Amino acid sequence: MSDWPEAEPATDPTLAVVGAGAMGGQIAYQAALHGYAVRLISRSDDRLRSASTSCASLLRRRVEKGKLDGDTCETALARVTLSSDFGAVAGAATIIESVAEDRAIKREVYARICEHADDTAIIGTNSSTLASSLLEQSVTRSERFLNVHFFNPALLMTLVEVVPGPHTAEDTILRAMDFARAIGKTPVRLAREEYGFIANRILFIAIQEAMRLVEGGYISVEECDLAVRNALGWPMGPFELSDLVGLDVVEAILDEGFRQTGDERWEPVGMLRDLVARGRLGNKSGGGFTTATA
Ligand code: 3HC
Secondary structure: OOOOOOOOOOOOOEEEEEOOOHHHHHHHHHHHHOOOEEEEEOOOHHHHHHHHHHHHHHHHHHHHOOOOOHHHHHHHHHOEEEEOOHHHHOOOOEEEEOOOOOHHHHHHHHHHHHHHOOOOOEEEEOOOOOOHHHOHHHOOOHHHEEEEEOOOOOOOOOEEEEEOOOOOOHHHHHHHHHHHHHOOOEEEEOOOOOOOOOHHHHHHHHHHHHHHHHHOOOOOHHHHHHHHHHHHOOOOOHHHHHHHHOHHHHHHHHHHHHHHHOOHHHOOOHHHHHHHHOOOOEOOOOEOOOOOOO
16 A cells, blocks of 8 residues: 555554454554554555544544643554555564454464564454464464453453463463553453453353343333443443444354354344344444434
8 A cells, every 4th residue: 555654663662453443443542552653454445544533533532631641642643554564564572463253364364464473473363252272273373372352442441351272372471461561451361262251251141131131021222221230330231332342243252152162142132133134233334222223
């Protein structure tokens, strides 16, 4: 791509984020806020532009509200270099992959990352449904590969789950924990892989229970959200949260959970399937449980 500036040689700790969707973009800017020189890489110019525009506006709004110093904000924005060239991963100590939850796409992306990555770089996949042991054969140095799982919206949610596979070296785990802390997150280290890791395993089973209650006619969507917010202290009810995450994403996480574990608690309920089939994907498109149809 010709219209992005060339990456400058890094003087700060260097991160490459591959994938500029809702998660990848915010992870990149979060690290930039904490002093990292970041290369944000995507095959799609539109995704790169949209990630940089939306993160710039979120951070400038923080400045307007007096929550962030203007110079710090502009310095952080300038630390992110956009690129469609996988060569931009060269020189990065940490590489976070945050592309679509599709094994074939991820494998192709790892082949391209590994062509250019430094031998010492660690590669963290932000996948929520694919443990690194399902993908490690596509990575040249699998001892430097693991799951580093962020939450949406990544500029705000502080948890990062660090999940090693049997192939992951101890030093890689420690570096991933240090990286998460260095960009202002709170990492937790899992002892071993488990579908859904910690937070999603609890969250998505709970979301399914909420849907079953509504499907069973026990309560409305709005009142169920009200109940969960007030009784359990969730900042968003299960339906609002599903609309934020994307109903197609919720369905895919549940489907994959059922496929991988055979546990029926993961099998998506009918009302979710129906909404997704009708193109109602939540806030991002078509409306969802709590947002009007577009
Ligand atoms: N992206 C970035 N920033 C956002 C945002 C978004 N999608 N939505 C809101 N914000 C920002 C606002 O701009 C505002 O920032 P400011 O104070 O600097 O202006 C700040 O968040 C507060 O916004 P609001 O006052 O409008 O809303 P809340 O106080 O309700 O906070 C929230 C918003 C942090 C998103 C809060 O509602 C929340 O914590 N929700 C739960 C999110 C959650 O559970 N996420 C996990 C999802 S599961 C997941 O990610 C796993 C994956 O594998 C699918």
